[in-house]
Amino acid sequence: MTATPVAAATxxxxxxxxxxxxxxxxxxxxxxxxxxxxxxxxxxxxEAWKYTNLSAVGRLAVETPPAVPALTAADLPGDRLLPLDVxxxxxxxxxxxxxxxxxxxxxxxxxxxxxRAVLLTDPGHLRPVLERPQxxxxxxxxxxxxxxxxxxSDGLVLxxxxxxSVEGPLHxxxxxxxxxxATLAHPRGLIRLGAGARATLAVSYSGLPGAPSxxxxxxxxxxxxxxHLSHVRLLAEAPEGVHIGAVLATVGARARYDAFTLTLGxxxxxxxxxxxxxxxxxxxxxxxxxxxxxxxxxDNTVFVDHAVPNAKxxxxxxxxxxxxxxxxxxxxxxxxxxxQGTDGQQLHQALLLTPGAEVDIKPELQIYADDVACSxxxxxxxxxxxxxxxxxxxxxxxxxxxxLLVEAFLEDALTTVxxxxxxxxxxxxVRDWQRGRAxxxxxx
Amino acid sequence: xxxLEIINLHAQxxxxxxxxxxxxxxxxGEVHAIMGPNGAGKSTLSNLITGRPGYEQTEGTVRFKxxxxxxxxxxxxxxxxxxxxxxxxxxxxxxGFTTFLRTALNARRKARGESEIDAAAFLTRLKAATKALGIxxxxxxxxxxxxxxxxxxxxxxxxxxAMLEPDLMILDEMDSGLDIDxxxxxxxxxxxxxxxTRSVLCITHYQRLLDxxxxxxxxxxxxxxxxxxGGKELARELEEKGYADFVSQAA
Ligand SMILES: Nc1ncnc2c1ncn2[C@@H]1O[C@H](COP(=O)(O)OP(=O)(O)O)[C@@H](O)[C@H]1O
Ligand SMILES: [Mg+2]
Numbered sequence: 001m002t003a004t005p006v007a008a009a010t011x012x013x014x015x016x017x018x019x020x021x022x023x024x025x026x027x028x029x030x031x032x033x034x035x036x037x038x039x040x041x042x043x044x045x046x047e048a049w050k051y052t053n054l055s056a057v058g059r060l061a062v063e064t065p066p067a068v069p070a071l072t073a074a075d076l077p078g079d080r081l082l083p084l085d086v087x088x089x090x091x092x093x094x095x096x097x098x099x100x101x102x103x104x105x106x107x108x109x110x111x112x113x114x115x116r117a118v119l120l121t122d123p124g125h126l127r128p129v130l131e132r133p134q135x136x137x138x139x140x141x142x143x144x145x146x147x148x149x150x151x152x153s154d155g156l157v158l159x160x161x162x163x164x165s166v167e168g169p170l171h172x173x174x175x176x177x178x179x180x181x182a183t184l185a186h187p188r189g190l191i192r193l194g195a196g197a198r199a200t201l202a203v204s205y206s207g208l209p210g211a212p213s214x215x216x217x218x219x220x221x222x223x224x225x226x227x228h229l230s231h232v233r234l235l236a237e238a239p240e241g242v243h244i245g246a247v248l249a250t251v252g253a254r255a256r257y258d259a260f261t262l263t264l265g266x267x268x269x270x271x272x273x274x275x276x277x278x279x280x281x282x283x284x285x286x287x288x289x290x291x292x293x294x295x296x297x298x299d300n301t302v303f304v305d306h307a308v309p310n311a312k313x314x315x316x317x318x319x320x321x322x323x324x325x326x327x328x329x330x331x332x333x334x335x336x337x338x339x340q341g342t343d344g345q346q347l348h349q350a351l352l353l354t355p356g357a358e359v360d361i362k363p364e365l366q367i368y369a370d371d372v373a374c375s376x377x378x379x380x381x382x383x384x385x386x387x388x389x390x391x392x393x394x395x396x397x398x399x400x401x402x403x404l405l406v407e408a409f410l411e412d413a414l415t416t417v418x419x420x421x422x423x424x425x426x427x428x429x430v431r432d433w434q435r436g437r438a439x440x441x442x443x444x
Numbered sequence: 445x446x447x448l449e450i451i452n453l454h455a456q457x458x459x460x461x462x463x464x465x466x467x468x469x470x471x472x473g474e475v476h477a478i479m480g481p482n483g484a485g486k487s488t489l490s491n492l493i494t495g496r497p498g499y500e501q502t503e504g505t506v507r508f509k510x511x512x513x514x515x516x517x518x519x520x521x522x523x524x525x526x527x528x529x530x531x532x533x534x535x536x537x538x539x540g541f542t543t544f545l546r547t548a549l550n551a552r553r554k555a556r557g558e559s560e561i562d563a564a565a566f567l568t569r570l571k572a573a574t575k576a577l578g579i580x581x582x583x584x585x586x587x588x589x590x591x592x593x594x595x596x597x598x599x600x601x602x603x604x605x606a607m608l609e610p611d612l613m614i615l616d617e618m619d620s621g622l623d624i625d626x627x628x629x630x631x632x633x634x635x636x637x638x639x640x641t642r643s644v645l646c647i648t649h650y651q652r653l654l655d656x657x658x659x660x661x662x663x664x665x666x667x668x669x670x671x672x673x674g675g676k677e678l679a680r681e682l683e684e685k686g687y688a689d690f691v692s693q694a695a
Contacts, residue, residue: 227628247591310572384536385497386534388674389496389518390533390536391495391539392519392522392528393494393518393519393520393522393610394519394522394527394544394604395519395522395551395555396548396549396551397519398517400551401519404539404544404547405536405538405539405568407538407539408536408538408539408587409538410538411538
């Protein structure tokens with residue numbers, strides 16, 4: 001008997017299911033379900049999913065994540081989160097956990113909490129975010145973001161008032177606690193900065209080991225004019241975890257969106273970031289680093305849409321592929337006809353530590369304006385044997401020398417994270433990953 | 445006991461025999477110069493002593509402090525007291541010079557059962573060594589060798605040597621690419637490290653380095669063997685006559 005192929009290809013959604021609720025929100029959800037049904041579950045035949053095969057995920061029989069009994073701070077996997085002593089919001093299986101969160105230190109002008117609560121009290125003021133063109137486009141072109149929208153019910157809402165400059169980072173923790181069997185969650189995040197607001201947001205996605213947790217996350221980011229958000233995320237899901245995430249960032253005039261994603265965990269990760277440069281002089285720097293080892297698949301897919309003149313964007317991703325780790329980078333820059341004076345750069349670099357490692361890279365420039373400066377580049381190489389010998393010849397053992405060189409390789413991506421505490425926290429997780437390598441090597 | 449004892453060393457690179465029966469003994473405190481034409485195998489010798497991958501010993505023995513080197517990893521050789529001043533130090537972006545130095549020093553201390561050096565003591569030593577070599581502080585903050593000029597690279601090598609305190613200092617063409625001032629500074633740095641227990645293997649094509657680092661013995665390496673040994677006057681003779689005699693003699 002052969003395995004049945006994924007049928008008409010809308011797993012995770014019963015044909016009869018209708019969106020919950022009425023009014024504009026019900027309509028948004030229904031559009032999400034319709035968008036998913038129309039596009040179908042991603043297969044390698046979808047151009048955007050050529051290198052990342054979700055068919056095994058689509059075959060999972062999934063349940064809604066279990067309601068988690070009260071956890072204490074000691075239950076948090078500290079070694080898989082960003083080590084930061086700052087105000088934090090904790091979500092366990094998509095539900096806001098007040099006892100684990102620490103909002104006492106939240107500065108004035110910052111409102112943060114669960115989407116569920118806002119949907120109960122004042123959903124109307126989220127309408128402009130959820131109905132904005134970028135969100136609608138995502139529903140039409142990203143099947144799983146559409147599915148997320150169809151089930152939109154809980155997650156994070158973070159709003160920073162105009163003119164408020166938040167000192168120091170805030171930390172958002174998303175923890176997946178596995179159920180008896182595989183689970184699927186659709187957390188939604190809504191982040192809105194008023195005109196001229198500034199903040200650094202550190203986000204840790206992590207999971208406890210056990211049955212696979214599939215996270216299908218969508219995060220909306222809306223930056224008002226002159227706002228500046230540094231959005232730093234650690235994706236460190238449990239070894240069996242699957243993370244499919246889409247960030248949809250709309251960046252206003254002269255505003256700046258700095259995204260950094262460090263991906264270390266999870267069996268399969270698709271980190272999709274879409275940025276719409278929506279007002280003149282907007283900027284986006286979409287950077288990241290990742291490290292994959294045995295059996296891991298990490299996909300970063302970036303789309304920067306230059307819709308207005310004189311906007312600037314850059315993408316820098318660095319990947320370390322060990323053992324049979326596999327990386328994918330798809331980076332697209334779209335320069336629309338009106339977007340004169342665009343500056344758009346893109347670079348992906350991969351370090352392949354073993355012959356079994358692999359990376360697929362697809363850069364794409366679509367340019368309809370004529371006064372633009374755009375470039376893309378990609379490199380893939382092995383560890384520099386000369387450098388390795390140099391370090392060893394000074395008495396540094398091979399494992400340590402390799403770790404130094406891996407960290408050095410990632411360095412120029414990590415240094416783009418402006419906040420020192422957050423940068424150090426990321427570096428610490430990278431070092432843990434390296435120690436994991438040493439252990440794995442010893443155990444073999 | 446000899447510090448370094450090489451007996452009938454044969455070595456090859458990519459199946460090509462390069463060293464063909466080289467013997468050399470270096471006692472503690474001695475300075476030996478190895479001179480020879482390009483392609484004679486001088487760098488191969490230094491690579492073999494330090495354990496660079498790809499250089500294969502096919503015959504003979506190399507002992508350091510009585511210990512057979514052939515089974516030792518490059519880092520073990522370094523911790524035992526061997527240091528190679530690279531002819532072309534490798535640029536390593538992303539690795540800070542200071543971090544690198546502390547890591548190397550601690551690796552060596554750990555191997556000797558000593559505790560890690562404390563940060564203050566390390567910095568004090570580093571400052572002193574840096575000052576002696578006229579190395580600007582800014583250089584210490586840069587990534588290892590990245591953007592260093594030729595002279596800075598060599599000074600940085602000597603600085604590492606001063607910090608790591610090896611027993612055998614191998615200088616591979618230390619004079620290459622240096623103007624006379626840079627050469628003098630680097631050579632003075634080496635001389636400052638000389639001691640009755642510390643030896644130098646000074647590999648050079650030209651005699652001029654030996655004006656600064658005065659050898660006790662000079663050996664001519666041609667076609668993979670030491671074809672002549674003598675005192676420092678041999679270096680002058682080579683300077684005048686060149687290597688032509690030896691090359692034909694070896695062929
Ligand atoms: N890594 C290498 N790969 C191939 N050939 C090499 C390598 N290293 C040295 N050789 C060869 O070995 C010979 C001796 O080289 P080398 O030791 O560098 O000489 P020297 O330092 O005396 O100029 C040369 O013929 C050179 O081409
Ligand atoms: Mg040479």
